[in-house]
Amino acid sequence: xxxxxxxxxxxxxxxxxxxxxxxxxxxxxxxxxxxxxxxxxxxxxxxxxxxxxxxxxxxxxxxxxxxxxxxxxxxxxxxxxxxxxxxxxxxxxxxxxxxxxxxxxxxxxxxxxxxxxxxxxxxxxxxxxxxxxxxxxxxxxxxxxxxxxxxxxxxxxxxxxxxxxxxxxxxxxxxxxxxxxxxxxxxxxxxxxxxxxxxxxxxxxxxxxxxxxxxxxxxxxxxxxxxxxxxxxxxxxxxxxxxxxxxxxxxxxxxxxxxxxxxxxxxxxxxxxxxxxxxxxxxxxxxxxxxxxxxxxxxxxx
Numbered sequence: 001x002x003x004x005x006x007x008x009x010x011x012x013x014x015x016x017x018x019x020x021x022x023x024x025x026x027x028x029x030x031x032x033x034x035x036x037x038x039x040x041x042x043x044x045x046x047x048x049x050x051x052x053x054x055x056x057x058x059x060x061x062x063x064x065x066x067x068x069x070x071x072x073x074x075x076x077x078x079x080x081x082x083x084x085x086x087x088x089x090x091x092x093x094x095x096x097x098x099x100x101x102x103x104x105x106x107x108x109x110x111x112x113x114x115x116x117x118x119x120x121x122x123x124x125x126x127x128x129x130x131x132x133x134x135x136x137x138x139x140x141x142x143x144x145x146x147x148x149x150x151x152x153x154x155x156x157x158x159x160x161x162x163x164x165x166x167x168x169x170x171x172x173x174x175x176x177x178x179x180x181x182x183x184x185x186x187x188x189x190x191x192x193x194x195x196x197x198x199x200x201x202x203x204x205x206x207x208x209x210x211x212x213x214x215x216x217x218x219x220x221x222x223x224x225x226x227x228x229x230x231x232x233x234x235x236x237x238x239x240x241x242x243x244x245x246x247x248x249x250x251x252x253x254x255x256x257x258x259x260x261x262x263x264x265x266x267x268x269x270x271x272x273x274x275x276x277x278x279x280x281x282x283x284x285x286x287x288x289x290x291x292x293x294x295x296x297x298x299x300x301x302x
Contacts, residue, residue: 006276007171007285012233013161014186015094015121018220019040020286021272024026024237024260025098025124025165027071030088037091038239039268045082045089047098047126051108052078059187062196062205068261069194069214074100094121095271096163102132102261104149111156120191124163125176126152128209140166154182163187163235168222186220187235188204188256191215206276211261213239220252227281227291233241241266243274250289 008019023033026046033043055075062069075083089095097120099110107125114123127140127149139145148165154162162248163180165187175186191209198205216239225233235257236249241262249257261266277287 004109006279007287008041008272008276008279010256010286012235013044013122013163014259015042015161015172017094017256019054019272020250020254020256021268022096022235022256023141023263023268023274024258025126027263030085033089034091036268037093038091039272042094042096042121043089044111044124044258045098046076047074047100047108048076048079048082049074049076049102050079050109052076052081053157059206060208063212064196066215067210067214068207068264069206069210070191071206073207074126074245078281083113083117086117089119090125096122096124098126098165100126100129102129104131104133104152106151108152108156110155111162115157120160121271122161122163122184123153123157124165124187125149126165126190128165128167137283138231140165140170140174140250142170143173146174147177150178150181150183154211159186165190165237171222172229175230179230179232183232185233185255186226186230187237188226189215189219189238191216201282211238211281213241215239216245220248222295223249223254224252229269240271242278243271243278246271246275247289249280250286251291251293253291253293255290286294 010017010020025044056073059070063090092185097114101107114120131139160229161184162183164183168189191211192215194205196205219238223236236254237258240259246257
């Protein structure tokens with residue numbers, strides 16, 4: 001249970017959060033997030049694109065040991081329809097808009113629109129999308145493309161924090177490039193490329209991104225290494241399912257923590273309650289945790 005004496009408040013790029021727990025983009029509806037406004041320090045929208053996307057045909061989700069593989073395809077109603085329903089997010093906590101595009105110009109258009117929306121406190125750009133102008137390579141395929149889109153979005157979003165969500169591949173170099181190009185915070189990490197197979201039908205079942213507890217050690221390492229290399233805040237994401245997971249990410253260097261597929265199996269309220277119990281047992285506040293781990297001992301071959 002979260003008690004009144006438990007100090008969970010943190011600050012993220014000038015945004016006051018009453019708890020460090022955030023929903024990961026696309027994992028909770030506006031209604032669910034509003035019902036958990038006392039649990040989430042801010043709400044994160046599903047990823048929005050300029051035009052509506054129907055998403056990929058089924059099967060597009062497969063359960064795996066300690067996780068799930070999904071290939072949803074950024075299903076969303078498009079920017080204009082989404083903006084018309086921004087009132088659904090009026091839950092009394094900050095709103096972080098997640099956006100994605102196929103070109104730098106699309107990212108810029110999305111950020112320009114968000115810049116004038118008073119309800120939006122910050123924008124998170126999802127760089128795990130294919131860049132159609134560069135042969136379909138992901139925007140986060142290398143530091144050069146990361147820097148290009150981040151710099152353009154930074155110019156298009158004056159006065160609001162710009163968060164950059166990256167995949168694990170090349171995460172350190174890409175994080176440094178994003179910071180230099182003007183990112184105010186980094187969200188680490190997105191799903192990990194994965195494949196599931198139907199052995200009886202002898203076919204690919206779902207080829208997409210792996211999420212869930214299986215990727216937590218990978219995400220923790222990314223947060224740990226990047227937070228020690230950059231000056232901007234890092235938001236941890238990947239495999240959070242328990243209160244101690246939140247603590248581990250913050251100890252590794254995260255200023256806030258997103259819960260995604262873990263919320264399908266457990267209520268975020270339970271996760272935050274366990275985190276509060278941990279803080280109480282340790283005699284700490286959430287702010288005390290930031291990057292409090294010592295340096296890891298180097299291992300030969302790694």
